[in-house]
Amino acid sequence: MEQAYQQFETRDLINEVRQGKELAKQLQIHLNAPTSAHETREYLAHKIIVSFDKILNLLNCGTSIVTGYERVAGGREVRVTESPNSFSGSPRSEDSDQDFRSSDSKSDASRKRKAMPRWTKRVKIQPGTGIEGSLDDKYNWRKYGQKDILGAKYPRGYYRCTHRHAQGCLATKQVQRSDNDPTLFEITYRGRHTCADQSSTIPPPPSERSDPSPSLTANVHDPQLHNQQRSSQEVLLNFKTDLKVITEDLDSHDPVHVPTSFYFPPTSNNINNTSENYSLSHLYMLGDHNNFGSPPFVSPATSGSNYNLSVSPSHMSNFGGNFQALQASDNELNEIISVANSATNSPTVGLNYQFGGVEFNSSFTFDNSGFFS
DNA sequence: CCGATTTGACCCGC
DNA sequence: GCGGGTCAAATCGG
Numbered sequence: 023m024e025q026a027y028q029q030f031e032t033r034d035l036i037n038e039v040r041q042g043k044e045l046a047k048q049l050q051i052h053l054n055a056p057t058s059a060h061e062t063r064e065y066l067a068h069k070i071i072v073s074f075d076k077i078l079n080l081l082n083c084g085t086s087i088v089t090g091y092e093r094v095a096g097g098r099e100v101r102v103t104e105s106p107n108s109f110s111g112s113p114r115s116e117d118s119d120q121d122f123r124s125s126d127s128k129s130d131a132s133r134k135r136k137a138m139p140r141w142t143k144r145v146k147i148q149p150g151t152g153i154e155g156s157l158d159d160k161y162n163w164r165k166y167g168q169k170d171i172l173g174a175k176y177p178r179g180y181y182r183c184t185h186r187h188a189q190g191c192l193a194t195k196q197v198q199r200s201d202n203d204p205t206l207f208e209i210t211y212r213g214r215h216t217c218a219d220q221s222s223t224i225p226p227p228p229s230e231r232s233d234p235s236p237s238l239t240a241n242v243h244d245p246q247l248h249n250q251q252r253s254s255q256e257v258l259l260n261f262k263t264d265l266k267v268i269t270e271d272l273d274s275h276d277p278v279h280v281p282t283s284f285y286f287p288p289t290s291n292n293i294n295n296t297s298e299n300y301s302l303s304h305l306y307m308l309g310d311h312n313n314f315g316s317p318p319f320v321s322p323a324t325s326g327s328n329y330n331l332s333v334s335p336s337h338m339s340n341f342g343g344n345f346q347a348l349q350a351s352d353n354e355l356n357e358i359i360s361v362a363n364s365a366t367n368s369p370t371v372g373l374n375y376q377f378g379g380v381e382f383n384s385s386f387t388f389d390n391s392g393f394f395s
Numbered sequence: 396c397c398g399a400t401t402t403g404a405c406c407c408g409c
Numbered sequence: 410g411c412g413g414g415t416c417a418a419a420t421c422g423g
Binding site for chain 2: 164165166167168169184
């Protein structure tokens, strides 16, 4: 349904994204040019913002769901479905955080939580195929709860950013496995990562893969969970590995603070609205491969004066970003992971996925030594 | 030992 | 009261 509409919209979207990318490139050039006038940079930044506003409008107004497919070297295909800006995840579930409760009034905390961006991704995996890619999803999640949901066959897992207390990062996610399709998972993200995730700010070792993050352990004790999480791990792997199609919330009114690391250099003090920063990060990904969402971790440390406004294949492979999503956890994941890793070493990765109604193809050659350069 | 996970209890909005 | 979300003590595990 609304296929035509969707395609039309997608086309506009892509055009806008491309334009934004161009602007970003120009901005990058100007940022690196000592002679560049401040006004010029501001102007470019402004244009980028405008561009993103348009993109956001396109994404917001449409009820369409962004769906992507990505096929990787292993041949497995992953589909990602996202409702951009979806605030309909669960009717009333709020991101409760007692940290807020203690300091704010209840209503304030509630409002605050309600204001948090929330978006849902649905991920379907094709089981039985190879898994590859770096596991590096740059964010560390910590599981803080699991609950059986009424009418749902499988329990829902609750995760929060590991740096919640250290850095006050309020990002959380919920992972819910689909009842009738074990290969389908719904991941609801809430809040932005405001943390300067250390693991993300440091260029991964040229080994392409990364930490088998410690959080990848789980309830192998429970048979059901075990089974379930196993699947979620597969998904996770897809996310963290082949699927670099990262859908990130396209929320423009993000209340959170600007993380320390980002796409705008500290000198671009003109940009103090977080949404723009995030938008740019979107641009970052969108512009290159229509990958929504972008892990905000092009750190100053790694970028120096170069803000990496272009995406390289290695970026793609390592930007698990927000999408590390299913950091489901399970020891078995490690097995899968190792498989994935070995597969990831494949120098070339083919991509094939849809965005809206448009399909994209691309093939990358990985250069493991060229991370974040 | 310390950080992550598990899991029953608790809280809160509806 | 119900159900979803989170807490936090117990436990696990590197």
